[in-house]
Amino acid sequence: xxxxxxxxxxxxxxxQPAIHVKIIRNWKAPLRSNRPSTCLVIVNEKGTTIExxxxxxxxxxxxxxxxxxxxxxxxxxxxxxxxxLIHTTKNKYHIILTQNSVFTKIQPxxxxxxxxxxxxxxxxxxxxxxxxxxxxxxxMYHVGPIEDLAEVQPNQSYExxxxxxxxxxxxxxxxxxxxxxxxxxxxxxFENWFSSTAKVVVCVLKLWRIEWGEGVLRHLTNVEVFILSxxxxxxxx
Numbered sequence: 001x002x003x004x005x006x007x008x009x010x011x012x013x014x015x016q017p018a019i020h021v022k023i024i025r026n027w028k029a030p031l032r033s034n035r036p037s038t039c040l041v042i043v044n045e046k047g048t049t050i051e052x053x054x055x056x057x058x059x060x061x062x063x064x065x066x067x068x069x070x071x072x073x074x075x076x077x078x079x080x081x082x083x084x085l086i087h088t089t090k091n092k093y094h095i096i097l098t099q100n101s102v103f104t105k106i107q108p109x110x111x112x113x114x115x116x117x118x119x120x121x122x123x124x125x126x127x128x129x130x131x132x133x134x135x136x137x138x139x140m141y142h143v144g145p146i147e148d149l150a151e152v153q154p155n156q157s158y159e160x161x162x163x164x165x166x167x168x169x170x171x172x173x174x175x176x177x178x179x180x181x182x183x184x185x186x187x188x189x190f191e192n193w194f195s196s197t198a199k200v201v202v203c204v205l206k207l208w209r210i211e212w213g214e215g216v217l218r219h220l221t222n223v224e225v226f227i228l229s230x231x232x233x234x235x236x237x
Contacts, residue, residue: 007048010079010093018075020044020106023068024114025088025207040066041088041207042095045109047116051088052077052095064103071109075102088133088207115204120175123210124217133207136220138169140201141176146190165189166219169203178219179205185222 005017021042028036035056043049052074060066078096082089118134128134144166165186170176181189193201208220 004073006046007042007044007050007091008046010050012079012093016075016077016079018073020071020073020109022071022108022114023066024049026066026068038066043114045112047114048091049089049114050091050093050095051082052097054097058097058099058101061103064105066103071106073102073104073106075104077101085131086133086209087131090132115206120171120173120177123177123220124175126212126217128210130210130212133209134205134220136169136177136205136208138171138177138203140167140189140193140203141170142168143189143193146186163187163190167193169205169220177217179208180219180221182222 003018004020007019007021010016010019021044023040024043025041027039029039030036037056038054040052040054041049042052054060054066066072074095074097076098078098080094080096082092082094115135115137117137118128120136120138122128123134123136146163146165149162149164163183163186165181167179167181167189168176169179205220205222208222211218211221
């Protein structure tokens with residue numbers, strides 16, 4: 001299918017036109033469910049993003065793998081309004097795939113990583129809405145020890161996130177933002193940081209949540225969107 005529609009032009013209707021998109025994140029939700037749905041964050045060549053869901057009972061064609069960084073043409077899907085307390089994108093719509101949806105892998109339209117780094121001052125001043133996940137880049141700073149939550153905060157439920165590590169990120173102006181990583185992300189951070197001899201460790205946080213408390217910024221965290229948050233670490237000697 002040669003004709004396709006940009007994500008920004010989508011409107012609710014009975015049958016949606018084809019879209020050409022890149023998968024930038026996929027995960028299963030809800031956690032620990034016997035029937036988890038497949039969740040995707042997809043983007044087109046214009047940089048417009050939207051979240052999509054493939055319900056557990058929708059079967060993909062045999063041999064089709066929805067890998068991150070691959071491009072697809074998707075045709076015939078439902079478009080609903082985005083709901084929920086936490087949004088992975090700022091798109092007001094959400095795509096629901098059905099048994100009638102058609103997936104076709106295509107050649108990349110553009111070679112781009114599609115990262116939207118948040119401004120430190122915008123976060124600190126409260127101008128970044130905590131409903132939306134963000135990307136952040138900076139140097140790691142003030143990295144604490146890895147902690148077992150059962151020991152530091154007993155008698156609480158952690159939904160499987162037993163490990164925690166607290167750290168800070170700074171930018172070129174030395175603005176500082178506190179962060180807390182949980183679960184496997186915390187373990188990865190601990191392993192990379194304490195085994196590194198690099199003078200500067202640059203880190204990219206992808207789809208992290210801003211957490212506020214009592215009118216002040218507490219930290220960034222991956223806990224609420226544990227399975228989709230990601231960390232990329234680059235060591236500079």
